[in-house]
Amino acid sequence: xxxxxxxxxxxxxxxxxxxxxxxxxxxxxxxxxxxxxxxxxxxxxxxxxxxxxxxxxxxxxxxxxxxxxxxxxxxxxxxxxxxxxxxxxxxxxxxxxxxxxxxxxxxxxxxxxxxxxxxxxxxxxxxxxxxxxxxxxxxxxxxxxxxx
Amino acid sequence: xxxxxxxxxxxxxxxxxxxxxxxxxxxxxxxxxxxxxxxxxxxxxxxxxxxxxxxxxxxxxxxxxxxxxxxxxxxxxxxxxxxxxxxxxxxxxxxxxxxxxxxxxxxxxxxxxxxxxxxxxxxxxxxxxxxxxxxxxxxxxxxxxx
Numbered sequence: 001x002x003x004x005x006x007x008x009x010x011x012x013x014x015x016x017x018x019x020x021x022x023x024x025x026x027x028x029x030x031x032x033x034x035x036x037x038x039x040x041x042x043x044x045x046x047x048x049x050x051x052x053x054x055x056x057x058x059x060x061x062x063x064x065x066x067x068x069x070x071x072x073x074x075x076x077x078x079x080x081x082x083x084x085x086x087x088x089x090x091x092x093x094x095x096x097x098x099x100x101x102x103x104x105x106x107x108x109x110x111x112x113x114x115x116x117x118x119x120x121x122x123x124x125x126x127x128x129x130x131x132x133x134x135x136x137x138x139x140x141x142x143x144x145x146x147x148x
Numbered sequence: 149x150x151x152x153x154x155x156x157x158x159x160x161x162x163x164x165x166x167x168x169x170x171x172x173x174x175x176x177x178x179x180x181x182x183x184x185x186x187x188x189x190x191x192x193x194x195x196x197x198x199x200x201x202x203x204x205x206x207x208x209x210x211x212x213x214x215x216x217x218x219x220x221x222x223x224x225x226x227x228x229x230x231x232x233x234x235x236x237x238x239x240x241x242x243x244x245x246x247x248x249x250x251x252x253x254x255x256x257x258x259x260x261x262x263x264x265x266x267x268x269x270x271x272x273x274x275x276x277x278x279x280x281x282x283x284x285x286x287x288x289x290x291x292x293x294x
Contacts, residue, residue, distance in 0.1 A: 029150055029153075032149055032150050032153065033150055079209055079212065080206075080209075080212065082206050082207050083206075083207045083208060083209040084209075086207040111149045115149055115150075115152060115153040115156075116153075118150075118153045118157075119153050119156050119157045119160065122153070122154070122157045123157055123160055123161060123164075126157070126161060127161050127164065127165070128209070129160075129161070129164055130207075130209055131160075132207075133205075133207045133208055133209060133250075134249050136205055136207045136208075136250075137205055137235055137236075137242065137247065137248065137249060137250055138248055138249075140205075140235075140236060140239070141235075141239050141242050141243055141247075141248075
């Protein structure tokens with residue numbers, strides 16, 4: 001029999017990552033409009049905290065818990081932390097490239113990378129689709145086989 | 149640039165909505181290969197009226213909801229079997245079956261015929277219809293235990 005899915009670890013309120021995705025979209029849209037490498041770098045730092053330290057420390061997640069969640073009803077649905085946390089890592093890669101592009105005087109690279117990060121964040125915010133998660137298996141299976 | 153990003157987002161969202169969860173059929177040869185690969189993973193279609201094989205990864209939000217939905221259907225349709233495969237530890241099968249996203253589901257009848265496959269969270273009505281078409285309601289067949 002194939003083995004079961006990995007055990008679920010930490011869980012988060014599903015509305016948290018969704019809220020964070022909207023905020024991320026707004027920040028990246030402003031960065032794209034103003035061509036601000038600094039703003040993309042700030043967003044990269046936000047992604048880095050979420051990806052490396054965990055969503056409970058992610059700045060937008062904290063904002064959600066402190067300011068937004070108390071105004072909403074009780075938690076109705078929780079989801080495993082791993083998918084949205086992985087998405088933060090994918091966002092981090094794009095934001096780092098975007099910030100580097102803008103700050104190193106290559107605005108086209110900056111704009112394309114920031115634009116792609118915006119697409120991913122906006123998709124996540126609007127439809128709940130996690131683009132990074134969708135691509136995970138595609139990337140994983142392209143790598144040489146490891147014995148199971 | 150912002151306009152381009154918005155247009156791309158809308159396009160991706162439309163594509164995803166159109167394709168997500170849609171059950172696609174397979175030709176006979178492809179179906180037989182698929183069944184053989186799945187049987188290699190330990191799938192035994194002969195033990196249930198309908199066997200749903202789900203490929204999942206740890207970084208997959210809709211996988212859990214899909215699993216829950218299938219388990220819910222199992223409660224009323226004991227002839228339905230659901231098997232979860234961790235895609236990452238079966239990458240050879242993933243490549244052979246061309247699984248690109250998770251969850252990807254394969255539907256097999258008791259004879260081992262591939263009825264179809266779908267990627268993304270299955271559409272509730274389509275899934276229910278498929279289950280109802282292939283799995284008799286309890287009572288229709290007395291004394292069966294799965």
